[in-house]
Amino acid sequence: MIDLFERPPSGPYLLSHSAGLMPKTARREFEAGFFDPWLSQPGESWPKWLAATDDFRSALAGLLGGRMADWCPQPNVSTALFSLLSGLTVTPDRNAIVMSSHAFPSLGFVAQMAERLGFRLRLFDGDPGDIATWDEVLTADVAVVVAMHVHSNTSVVSPVAEIAALARARGIFSIIDVAQSAGILPIDVMAWQADALVGSCLKWLCGGPGAGFLWCRHDLKPLNVGWFSHDNPFEFDIRGFRYAPDARRFWGGTPSVAPYVLATTGIRTIAGIGVETILRHNRALIARIDPSDRTGKGGTLCYRPVDMEKTMTALTDAGGRFDRRGDVLRLSFHIYNTEDDADIVAGCLA
Structure with a gap:
């Protein structure tokens, strides 16, 4: 191997x-999935490119679980997190975002800026690997909990299924970050029953930079939309926006294609092993x-x-x-x- x-x-x-x-096959498959459509049909390569991004979504579903329709490509974890937060509605008495102070800093930066949407970031210093810690911090004023499956500086694993169960019982929206676990630890989004998941193909999935992703099983309406968030991106009616019926509503404007073509090879290689x-x-x-x-x-x-x-x-x-x-x-x-x-x-x- x-x-x-x-x-x-x-x-x-x-x-x-x-x-x-x-993977060694990444160069060849990138040529076939990205450059060949461009060279064979200059200016008309989008149908094959969009099919390639569907391959990316399908590969994620095959490895991590859930329906392909609930997976959406994202540039990175930070963008994915903000997209999810922007689709939530908060009230003054339930507006806290809770995460560990050991979480990757970028997540905290996003949560701080989300305070403009009415959220409040609350960090805790306890052990994120102990469910008792999460039980204590998931209080009645919490709207969202963001948990890293694996913490990058300590390798501590959070009990994400148990965190999601606590959150579900208390009406809290749960988001799991799998950037440091996808490809090295078993993941099944349906078994976890969290509300959403964010991650990246750069690390253990061996997919290169720029290929982030999110999974969400709810019909959230994100604020940062674009024409590829539309039900029909090629309708071109500036007065009529309709959210896509699946997770593509999180996609935004004109998407990058190359990172996802490249990353699909990594995901499928890891799945094959x-x-x-x-x-x-x-x-x-x-x-x-x-x-x-x-x-x-x-x-x-x-x-x-x-x-x-x-x-x-x-x-x-x-x-x-x-x-x-x-x-x-x-x-x-x-x-x-x-x-x-x-x-x-x-x-x-x-």
Whole structure:
């Protein structure tokens, strides 16, 4: 399976939490899905391009669950989150957006700006992996809860199905961010029963940048619309806007096509290998470095070395590609990593 991906020439690649390696077939399939329609029918390539974006939506549904109609391409997670928030109605006595202070900062930035729509952002500092924490913070004034499935700086997994159940029982709209889990942890949107989901193909899905997505099982009416949010984008009546009958109402203006053509190859490659297979491989490689229980953790080993500079130098000298957040090294093992990669890392950390 290693041979399925474009690997850097030397050293362990440990950045799947940031940008996963693309499949070798991505170039060929991108040529066929994006450039060939343009070259064969200049100016008339939209029907094939739109079919390619439907392929993207279908691939997401196949891997993550739900109906294709409830999936919509998005430029990134931030845009997806704002689109969802803009479609909600809040009241003065129920207007809080609750999320962990450990969530990815971009989510917090979006929630802060949503205060112009009548929301109030409330961050909490407790353990996002403990359902008791969520039970305490989901109070009667909460309109929306935003939970990261996996937290990028700690690899802590939130109990998202339980959070969604709490929210549902209390009339709170639930949004789950799977940017750090899609492709490495099993996901089934129908089993979770959250109200919405946002994510990205850049990381464990190995799909490159620019291919975000959202899933929503409700008929929300977002504010940031465009002609591709229309029931019939090619009607061209400036006085008559009708929301698309499915999740395409979140699409907005003229869409990018290239990122989704590229990302579809990554999604289908991951689906073909199997997320459970990837997760078992990830756990086996991490165990060669740290044999402790990984229950409640994502795919990234967040390691605090005694001597940060010495450890980073050792990893760099070994050709390792990794990153650092504060006093934490982030090291991610995907299906394209090997036992040799893990043993090299273990030696550097020792």
